[in-house]
Amino acid sequence: MNGFSGDPVLPGFRPDPSVCRVGADYYLVTSSFEWFPGLPVFHSRDLVHWRRIGSALDRPSQLDLGGCAPSRGLFAPTIRHHDGVFHLVCTLMDGPGHFVVTATDPAGPWSQPHWLDGEGFDPSLFFDDGAGGGMDGETDGGADGGAHGGDGRAWFTAARVLDEAAGRTEIWMREYLPRERRLTGPEHVLWSGSHPGARWSEAPHLYKIDGAYLLLTAEGGTDVDHTVVAARADRVSGPYEGAPGNPVLPPAQGPVTCTGHADLVQTPHGDWRAVLLGVRPGSALGRETFHSRITWDDGWPVFSPVVHTGHRRPVHDDFATLCADWNTLRTPRTRFWTTGDGLRLRLRPERLGAHPAPSLLARPQEQPDCDVSTELHFTPAAPEEEAGLAVVLDDDAHLLFLRTTEGLSLRHGSEVLAGVPVPPGPVRLGVRIRGFGHTFTHAGPDGAWQDLTTVEASFLTPLFTSVQLGLYATSNGRPSTRHAHFAWFDIRYPSKEEPPGQQRG
Template sequence: MSRTAVSGAEHPIVSGFHPDPTICRVGEDYYLAHSSFEYFPGAPIFHSRDLVHWKQIGNILDRRGQFLRADGRPSGGIYGSTLRHREGRFYFVTTNVGDADSGQTIVTAEDPAGPWSDPIFIPQAVGIDPDICWDDEGGLLLTWTGRVAGTDLHGMLQGRVDLKTGEFTGEPYKVWQGTGRLDFPEAPHLYKIGDYWYLMIAEGGTERGHSVTIARAERPEGPYESCPANPVFSHRSMPSRTVQNTGHADLVETASGEWAAVYLAVRPAGFTPSYHVLGRETFLAGVDWVDGWPVFDEHRYDFTPDATSFEDDFTADALHPRWVSPSSEPEAIASPDTDGGLRLRAPGDGSPGLLCTRVEDLRWEAEAEFAGSGRFEVRIDDRHRYGLVFEDGAVRAQARIGGVSADLGSAEVAAGSVVLRIAAVDCEAETMTAYGPDDIVLALVDGGDVTELARLDGRYLSTEVAAGFTGRVLGVGAAGEVSRLRSFRYAATESAPTE
């Protein structure tokens, strides 16, 4: 499939469920990290030399000591974060909302591909979306949204932290609380640019009212002056835009001395109120400074999107970093099989028991080849999923939507191995109000023959229906005592690049 140039205003630089982007630059190299919620390993990290083409180099939180499983609930786990570099070392701060005792979590590394250090917890800083910055004396400033444990102090807070102990070196204090015109001030990022300290935040929630606002002060403590043009970036009340929910931005100075911003947004489709299925994705905008304030230019970057299609026969020494597990660990679910591929097993830890990869395209097709038995599904969470189960000489199509589960079509198979296919295709709506973002087709592939077992409305696997902060993933897992995954293939089927 040919590659086509796109506008950065309409296409993400990192597609699929990669929300809450945070960026830093070291020389000519850019690094980008994301929240990952209940999926482990957590906090995927990418590298680029030009801001528009990105390659995943790992996951920052790849040991359970860094990312405690805790309650493991959907849309729990790793929330918004900040990635920074200082004096030869990378710093990453985030929140594990499933672990009430850890507060904020900081890990460090010399190489962004890892290994990352054991965590430093800041238990007094309760809340979400932490940022780190250094003051003029080299003190570490933590800014976050939440409260201070054991006190009545809450809101947008800041304090100086001893990185050796995880304790505050003075009393935390309130900083700018946002414009006061929008709900949910959160996701702070603090920068020293020129003579001013700038505090950029998200307001309006991470839905259609999402916005970027900013204020500045002569000291990081404030007092802060709100930008007269706030919000400086938003698509709120612009339903004709193909990209919505823009916000949660992070600034970076480019190697050439210009400025840019990464931000999250979604691509909804279907009849009003429309539905987004890939989760919140990462977009790129140019930034100009006018009269001391940032002006976003979302149309500055045109680029050819990165390839998303891939095949995996699982013969490499280690799993590709794209493979993650909800509320469990990949090694608890999959291990190399002596006959090739992976042996799959149910971990017995109460998790869904799936090895997952993010869906990154609006139209796609994926195939999983199993021997013995196996299951293959596309999901938002355990209550919103469509899939295929191969066991006892048959393949069954299944669906769960909220509290309702259903067995759909089935087919007998004579061979001990099968290829299961799931695809997102154009919606075939009988009425306008049934027009959704896509249809999901569940099928059995036997040589050149394809047996369609079910065709389902894609709206039910959307964030607007399922709620939460994640997006669609494809998951493979065990269905019997002998479940082997021989290979996996994912291909974009729209005008998207292929490898």
């Protein structure tokens, strides 16, 4: 199979999914890079309809993302459940590296990070079956680290770079002690790709199926050459033999591309499914989470997409509380927002474009076409005071539609793209997004919407992250005690019959 179609089960900024099942319940986590709260956690009963239940890193005391460069931070988590405890491993890039957090309730609270030894990225955990020494991490194993498997031990795997320029990597493994949250014993190199010259063998996951160990990896990089590769062994430490038909999921050709980074899960009925990332080209949505049905051919996985039409639920948020879908860019050192009667953002010296966390709250864009609007109650008292609507990929790539002392100003970085004077008082700000076309519009509280300009924003093309839509305020390097008040925030999706236009009047 080399074509994927249908809608993602988790649209928008939901890359690198990992899934586990406990009884009838599925739990899924995705990468979050430099955005906070980190590592969003979702729940489902059918692998199609998901609800966010929290984040594994939701307290500044757990981990500080301050200073993380764009598309760095938290890479490729894996979630697993063992003996009543959820274990979630991840890598903080440009930081101490691998860590594990644990919880008995996936909605939280999750523990402080326990840092783990070893190089690389894309960590995973595998809890072997069977009985014997090391079931609870009480022993370090023998000379081979217990690598015959089947003895109830746990194993940590990750990818590491051998040659950055050539994209050469390898998959390595060590024993993981669940009670002590640490690695022990010797290291085993499991895999370096499906063929000589293979690029970016990464995202390893181990499974035990019908008595054999299955290693699933990604290969080819996370762009259009992204694939899924499988290998099998009689012992957990190998040697691993690749599937004769590798890649088992070749580069995608169709309405969904870049498919890969898959994680398998068995349903209560005994069949197998996968979650994986994919991209819908032509927009700034980036890597999203898709769902695949798994069948087996001579013990090797065969991927078939589960085609469904996602329900595009409009968003109307009057900020009675701050729901879990809102994020900040990096870890906020102090809380800069209040809710209850709309949203109030404190004007702070921090600005978007520098690495400290600015006064920005944003949520992922989930569809290629959408209409975004808000009502802003704010009159700047000084030239440095600004607030408004933000379309943000990262520090360097964003569009800001701001209320200033001179009226409304649309900016790309330091470049002013358009502006218009407006009278004092509340103002509505909006943007109609159609792929990479962004039409900015404004209105008085009870007036008609007026288009300002349209920007072809191909510079919002994502690599690892994707566009977030949100609200922003700054005092641009000067101290301030003032707030910008946003009465509500809306995201609407145009119907096929409806001409493009702002839906909220």
